[in-house]
Amino acid sequence: MYSRVGVQSLSCAFSYVWKQQRQVLNNVSARSLQSSSNASLKEILEQKIGEMREEVAQVRHAVGNQVLGTCTVDQAYGGMRSVKAMTYETSLLDPNEGIRFRGYSIPECQKLLPGIKQGGEPLPESLLFLLLTGEIPSVQQVTALREELSSRAQLPDRVKKTLNSVSPSLHPMAQFSIGILAMQSDSVFAREYARGAPKNKWWEYCLEDSLTLIARLPQVAAIVYRNTYYQGKQLEADLKLDMSARLTKMMGFQNPEFDELMRLYLTIHADHEGGNVSAHSVRLVGSALSDPFLSFSAGMNGLAGPLHGLANQNVLTWLLQVKEKLGGQAPTKENLTKICWDTLNSGNVIPGFGHAVLRRTDPRYMCQREFALKHLPNDEIFQLVSLLYEVVPKVLSEQGKVSNPWPNVDAHSGTLLRYYGVKEMTFYTVLFGVSRALGTLSSLVWDRALGLPIERPKSVTTRWIKENLVHKAASEAK
Numbered sequence: 281m282y283s284r285v286g287v288q289s290l291s292c293a294f295s296y297v298w299k300q301q302r303q304v305l306n307n308v309s310a311r312s313l314q315s316s317s318n319a320s321l322k323e324i325l326e327q328k329i330g331e332m333r334e335e336v337a338q339v340r341h342a343v344g345n346q347v348l349g350t351c352t353v354d355q356a357y358g359g360m361r362s363v364k365a366m367t368y369e370t371s372l373l374d375p376n377e378g379i380r381f382r383g384y385s386i387p388e389c390q391k392l393l394p395g396i397k398q399g400g401e402p403l404p405e406s407l408l409f410l411l412l413t414g415e416i417p418s419v420q421q422v423t424a425l426r427e428e429l430s431s432r433a434q435l436p437d438r439v440k441k442t443l444n445s446v447s448p449s450l451h452p453m454a455q456f457s458i459g460i461l462a463m464q465s466d467s468v469f470a471r472e473y474a475r476g477a478p479k480n481k482w483w484e485y486c487l488e489d490s491l492t493l494i495a496r497l498p499q500v501a502a503i504v505y506r507n508t509y510y511q512g513k514q515l516e517a518d519l520k521l522d523m524s525a526r527l528t529k530m531m532g533f534q535n536p537e538f539d540e541l542m543r544l545y546l547t548i549h550a551d552h553e554g555g556n557v558s559a560h561s562v563r564l565v566g567s568a569l570s571d572p573f574l575s576f577s578a579g580m581n582g583l584a585g586p587l588h589g590l591a592n593q594n595v596l597t598w599l600l601q602v603k604e605k606l607g608g609q610a611p612t613k614e615n616l617t618k619i620c621w622d623t624l625n626s627g628n629v630i631p632g633f634g635h636a637v638l639r640r641t642d643p644r645y646m647c648q649r650e651f652a653l654k655h656l657p658n659d660e661i662f663q664l665v666s667l668l669y670e671v672v673p674k675v676l677s678e679q680g681k682v683s684n685p686w687p688n689v690d691a692h693s694g695t696l697l698r699y700y701g702v703k704e705m706t707f708y709t710v711l712f713g714v715s716r717a718l719g720t721l722s723s724l725v726w727d728r729a730l731g732l733p734i735e736r737p738k739s740v741t742t743r744w745i746k747e748n749l750v751h752k753a754a755s756e757a758k
């Protein structure tokens with residue numbers, strides 16, 4: 281079934297156990313790294329899963345009954361913001377510093393993860409290896425994973441037929457989700473579960489499906505693109521190429537600089553810890569033992585919302601509206617400030633700004649800005665984005681409602697895509713989705729490896745709160 285490849289911070293309460301255990305693991309990793317730059321993904325996973333199961337058992341034994349987080353009434357009504365109620369191993373978000381993938385910041389990933397060329401952007405395949413195993417892969421390991429993904433990349437004809445039968449007027453994210461669901465009959469996880477596979481084997485079947493899904497998503501995305509904007513004229517997949525170049529070619533682009541942008545794009549959008557809508561949807565649906573195709577499709581339906589991944593589409597739409605409102609005038613801090621207030625006063629959010637967790641500029645915004653400064657410093661839309669960086673946070677701070685006035689990842693991505701010729705804004709979130717598979721599916725493999733149970737938090741009614749908290753507070757006050 282599996283061919284060539286086969287198939288880390290808790291709260292302060294955990295710190296003692298954590299440090300001890302980390303030391304052990306670091307020693308093991310350091311030893312195995314020296315000897316295993318050729319070890320297959322599955323071999324490394326087998327070792328790490330054993331170690332991690334033991335680590336989790338030890339942590340639960342030591343501090344299993346301690347409180348990790350609390351939930352106030354406001355938090356229950358307020359989207360459970362900042363309630364610590366789940367674990368998620370592949371990435372962790374610091375409100376000020378931003379995301380770390382398996383402990384590595386974005387600049388560190390850009391430095392350490394193998395790319396197609398020395399000093400180039402990281403390959404998303406390298407990040408996938410890191411997310412799955414926690415280890416920076418060697419060039420050989422990335423090559424093996426690339427070959428593995430290529431061997432799985434051809435989309436079955438029946439999936440193409442399903443995609444071709446869908447109206448191009450359907451939003452690309454709906455088409456993308458349908459394409460993912462159309463592959464569900466290939467699920468090894470669903471088949472083996474129905475055959476009574478033992479629990480300790482589930483992660484292997486989840487890995488099988490996840491690799492197949494990740495390998496095929498570029499072609500699903502490209503078919504959606506060509507069907508929606510190019511009258512269904514599809515282009516063949518070149519399986520020798522890495523997933524980013526393969527995707528851009530199938531979309532119809534031939535610019536090596538755009539391939540590099542796509543490598544960066546697919547790397548930085550991959551994962552954002554566990555509580556965001558797309559990651560949590562994948563986790564939640566997967567916890568019912570729905571297979572990875574069903575679970576990932578659910579995540580994509582969440583990513584398609586305007587407060588989440590659709591914001592990248594809305595940012596560019598808004599930027600073009602700003603340009604139109606300027607009516608040929610050069611943008612200045614003064615005229616942009618007025619346009620921002622008009623957006624807010626008309627009851628709309630300024631897309632691409634604010635965040636549920638981040639409290640500083642998103643490092644994903646910064647690395648895209650650096651890419652733009654290097655490759656398209658004179659682009660008119662990039663210059664507008666740069667000026668808005670000086671204007672919007674001041675306006676939002678003055679308005680006084682937002683917890684975070686700074687830009688997020690979506691404030692920049694569309695500008696770069698448009699510069700390289702992807703002018704169809706409604707497609708942008710599909711590219712985000714191709715990337716989000718790397719993180720959410722890696723995490724799903726670990727959910728099954730660690731035997732996480734079905735998710736089922738307790739809900740209460742407003743009447744319950746009144747009877748149990750409001751009335752209690754009133755009688756205590758008497």
Ligand SMILES: CC(=O)SCCNC(=O)CCNC(=O)[C@H](O)C(C)(C)COP(=O)(O)OP(=O)(O)OC[C@H]1O[C@@H](n2cnc3c(N)ncnc32)[C@H](O)[C@@H]1OP(=O)(O)O
Binds near residue numbers: 587624628681682689
């Ligand atoms: C990949 C991603 O998903 S990144 C996020 C992409 N989304 C966007 O860029 C859309 C614009 N931003 C937003 O809508 C929000 O900042 C979110 C959804 C990202 C975060 O939401 P929250 O955690 O609820 O933000 P916060 O606590 O700051 O919200 C407080 C108030 O400020 C408002 N607010 C937040 N961001 C903005 C913004 N960019 N423009 C205008 N108002 C805003 C909220 O709507 C809320 O108003 P309300 O009290 O009238 O309902």
Ligand SMILES: O=C([O-])CC(=O)C(=O)O
Binds near residue numbers: 555689
């Ligand atoms: O973390 C979040 O809530 C939203 C976000 O930036 C992402 O999912 O990439």
